[in-house]
Amino acid sequence: MSVDVVRWPEQATRLAELREEGLPRLILVEGSGLPLVTADPLEDWIRVPADAQDLQLRSDTLIRRAESATELRPEIDAAGLVRFGDKWVALPPVEARIVQALVEGWGDVVSRETLAEKGWPDASVGGRNALDVHITRIRKRLRDSGMALRTVRSKGYLLEAG
Amino acid sequence: MSVDVVRWPEQATRLAELREEGLPRLILVEGSGLPLVTADPLEDWIRVPADAQDLQLRSDTLIRRAESATELRPEIDAAGLVRFGDKWVALPPVEARIVQALVEGWGDVVSRETLAEKGWPDASVGGRNALDVHITRIRKRLRDSGMALRTVRSKGYLLEAG
């Protein structure tokens, strides 16, 4: 992730583009005019000539903001490997299918029915408790992965960071 | 809404307090040191001696950010999950329906009658106290969510930030 640096008012068009795309940007204000008014946290400005240290500092801050704005999402491959950030966990078939449904609905509640359908596509599972047991097992496996499987009682489960 | 101005490093303690409270703040950096590294959009800094116009501009920007942050409204999904900012709370069915009515009337008074109708659509609830009890329970659940359920005596209740 990097910060685009634009000169104002010279590169006004470029600035407008960056704003449109929502990219972090640092404006070098030439002259003594008022540059802009925006509440966007991904924008900052500094007057030229600028101290190199100050410029670096404001640039770093923008990068931090941009990074904290993009939230991390897990991925799961066909082999049942769940990746989240720099961590990964291997899951057995049934649990991999269940977690796949949870990953697709990342941050949202996924109903028990949906999870049961995904976990056992041929609908060959018997008792209602089979899912519960796998939920417990998934929790155990995900314990050190940076993710948490939360219960939303009478509604389902949701996977989130934390 | 106003911006607190603190001197750095002289008022470091005051700065820590403001950060804790999440209030917008502008830091006057004395000397040539590096002041801080924070991704918080409600914080900005400027070196002294500062141009009055620049100071005003940065202050205005902080206010704008703070104000746009207070325009935050909660959302409630079909599963009974109430989201407010980056926080969420799961509510059981009856309370989810009650809160839905309060969310729709965000900031406005909603009558006890309306809440009772929404909470029990089939009108099968007995005593008037059932609603009272659920109000207490909702308050407890929302305690750390950034929202508060206020009483307007003989009129109803309203949900607001804070």
Next chain:
DNA sequence: CGTTTTGTTTCCAGACCGTAAACGAAGGCG
């Protein structure tokens, strides 16, 4: 073979939700 995955049973803890009761705050009235 031993290990891992998987389903079932069984028991327990806790959530949900209405009712009742005790307490307190607010307002009306003589």
Next chain:
DNA sequence: CGCCTTCGTTTACGGTCTGGAAACAAAACG
């Protein structure tokens, strides 16, 4: 002012339901 009514808050209790977890056994896998 004191008394009373009304309204709101909170706690406690019990019935019911749901999810969690341990234990066991069978099947799959290497």
